[in-house]
Amino acid sequence: VLIPEGKIALGKLSQAMMHGAEVIQIKGNFDDGMRLVQEVARAMPVTIVNSINPFRLQGQKTAAFEIIEALGDAPDYHALPVGNAGNITAHWIGYSESVCQQTAACAFCEGECTFHRQVNATRRPVMLGYQAAGSAPFLRGEMVRRPETVATAIRIGHPMSWQQAWKVKDESGGWFNECTDEEILHTQKLLAQTEGVFCEPASATSLAGVIKDLDAGKIREASTIVCTLTGHGLKDPDTAIAQSTRPITVEATRDAIEQVIGEHLAA
Known part of the structure; x- marks a missing residue:
């Protein structure tokens, strides 16, 4: 590795x-x-298993099948964090196969749609790709030489699925947008405190972007939106700890504990 x-x-x-x-x-x-x-x-006799390997995308595409099975159809919008851009490409391949439509993003697409015969999907979603502002080549329209963001999983300035992701955007009628580190970390905490979902910073980018575009009126109201969270928060515990309340140390007495609880309730 x-x-x-x-x-x-x-x-x-x-x-x-x-x-x-x-x-x-x-x-x-x-x-x-x-x-x-x-x-x-x-x-050397090694195999690349990064998303530059087209066979990896064929495995990742099955996540789109699971979404269709869970919802009964494709969502109106599907939002994903974008770093190397393999994930957004793979999901689009899966959605395309579900309705038996060809896509230029697939290296193997020859009109053979096995999954199409097993589901009743009627559409493909609008694909939304969200990047960290300090690592957003799709927003800049060019590679970023020194990407920097707290969202380490998408700290990528030269996406390997660059051309495919642009095809996904065009074919789906979607778009790319960016989120600041502050917006990403706020959404990470929001997910944990309101939904009980502890994800790593990069994962929170999908929801942070959707919130941003909903506020801007870019996403239709009453739409079905899927936000993919790609990694658990324990993959990056240091970032979570840095933005959380520090443990309070007290004497091992009931009075000391009740005082802290009382102060917390009064705050």
Whole structure:
């Protein structure tokens, strides 16, 4: 596993290490890593399992099938955080297959739509891609040399599915938008406190973007909207701790505890 030094949340790093991966840190960013892993794959017997591999997208597309099965049809809008842009591409491939419509975003699309025969989908959704403001090449219309955001999972300045994602936008009638780190972190906390869903910052970008576009009147009222949350909050616990209330230390007495509770209730 090739990662940029100091740029991967510890929760994700620990997962890879516990599963026995050989982790190699490079002195560079995600985009440097992608360039290097492609060079290495051409010279050594390794397989790239990043979304640059079109077979990965064929696996990811099945998430769209599950959404259709759960809702009875495709939603009006589907919002996703966008970093490498593989996820938004894969979902669009799945939605296209569900209604047996070809898409230029699929490397294998030849009109063969196996899933179409198993569901009653009648439409494809408008696809919405949301990026962090400090790492938003789709908003800039060009690659970002030094992307920076608290949402580490989408801190990508050179998306591998760049061309496919633009096709998804055009075919679906969708758009890209960006959210500040402050908006992302606010939405992460909002999800945890109101819905009981603890996601990592990058995941919260989808809902943060939808809230922003609803307020701006870009999304139709009374629409069915799916927001994909791509990662659990424990993948990046440090960010969550940094924006949360610190534990209060008191003496091991009932009075001390009741005083803290009383102050909290009075606040």
